[in-house]
Amino acid sequence: MTDSEIANGDIAELPETAVPIPPIAGIVLAGGRSRRMGTDKASIQWPDESAEPMLARIVRTVSERCDRVYVVAAQESSAYQLLHGTGGPEAVWVTDEEPGAGPLGGLAAGLAAAAADGFGLGFVCATDMPLIGAGLIDELARGATPSTQAVIAHDDRRDHPMAAIYRTSSAQTVADLVAGGERRMLAVVDALETRRVPVSNSEWLTNVNAPEDLHDLRVS
Numbered sequence: 567m568t569d570s571e572i573a574n575g576d577i578a579e580l581p582e583t584a585v586p587i588p589p590i591a592g593i594v595l596a597g598g599r600s601r602r603m604g605t606d607k608a609s610i611q612w613p614d615e616s617a618e619p620m621l622a623r624i625v626r627t628v629s630e631r632c633d634r635v636y637v638v639a640a641q642e643s644s645a646y647q648l649l650h651g652t653g654g655p656e657a658v659w660v661t662d663e664e665p666g667a668g669p670l671g672g673l674a675a676g677l678a679a680a681a682a683d684g685f686g687l688g689f690v691c692a693t694d695m696p697l698i699g700a701g702l703i704d705e706l707a708r709g710a711t712p713s714t715q716a717v718i719a720h721d722d723r724r725d726h727p728m729a730a731i732y733r734t735s736s737a738q739t740v741a742d743l744v745a746g747g748e749r750r751m752l753a754v755v756d757a758l759e760t761r762r763v764p765v766s767n768s769e770w771l772t773n774v775n776a777p778e779d780l781h782d783l784r785v786s
Contacts, residue, residue: 590707591685592632593676594657595669595728596621596645596693606644607774608693621645621693622654629655631703632689636660636679638672645693668749669728674740681734692728694773702770706731706763715739715758721768727751729771732758 596608608621617623625635638660639645650659663675673690680688687710689703702719709717710731718730728751736758743753754760765771 588687588707588710589633589685590631590703590731591680591683591688591734592625592628592635593673593680593688593690594621594624594628594635594637594693595639595672595676595690596637597639597643597663597669597672606648608639608645609648610774612696618654619649620696621649623696624691624693624698625657626655627698627700628689628691628703629657630700631707634658634680634683634685636676636688637693638663638676638679640665664744667744669751670740670749670753671744673732673751673754674737674744677732677734677737677740681737685734687731688734689731690728692773695729695771696774697769697772698729699767699770701767702729702765703731705765709761709763711761713759714761716754716760718755718760718762719765719771720762721765721771725752725755725762726771727754729765 609619611617612620612623621637625637629635635655635657637645637657640663641661646659646661658679660675660679664671669692676690677688689706691698706717706719715733715736716727716730719726739757740754743757
């Protein structure tokens with residue numbers, strides 16, 4: 567299948583053989599308000615009270631494949647207030663996302679920060695994905711081509727634009743969406759040259775939005 571055959575509505579079937587992975591920045595979006603959870607998701611201990619915060623777990627996993635990890639969260643956010651400067655795996659905090667812009671604003675800020683440091687690609691995920699694995703980054707990276715601006719995970723139900731690799735050069739396009747009032751993460755699927763990759767393990771894409779989600783994962 568050629569690049570011209572992989573339109574925004576198509577699903578890419580990737581070869582099983584491993585290919586070298588170029589330098590990739592990790593971008594973890596952690597500025598959410600966690601309304602449904604009732605407490606900041608980034609600081610939840612995973613998998614139990616003796617473990618590390620969920621954000622630290624995700625940063626540690628992402629750093630297995632990414633040369634530098636950025637955590638996007640405004641200084642006013644719960645994640646920054648509770649976790650900045652408390653130790654844990656190394657990460658660069660990005661605090662200049664537009665207030666009230668949601669994850670789309672965080673994506674724009676994270677991509678811009680990674681681009682400024684010379685990265686051409688950024689793997690993006692949320693702080694509420696405790697089962698994420700380094701293999702997800704490998705599978706998405708194999709889908710990156712020179713003409714592709716976004717490689718997003720896809721399962722049998724939907725697209726996952728918050729489990730994706732983006733070209734950092736698309737930061738301005740995302741920022742323009744935010745400036746125009748857009749707040750839907752799925753808007754990037756239409757705005758960018760996008761390739762969808764079916765992932766081999768759908769558990770990587772599991773997120774926790776409410777206490778019952780967290781309970782179900784802990785007892786499963």
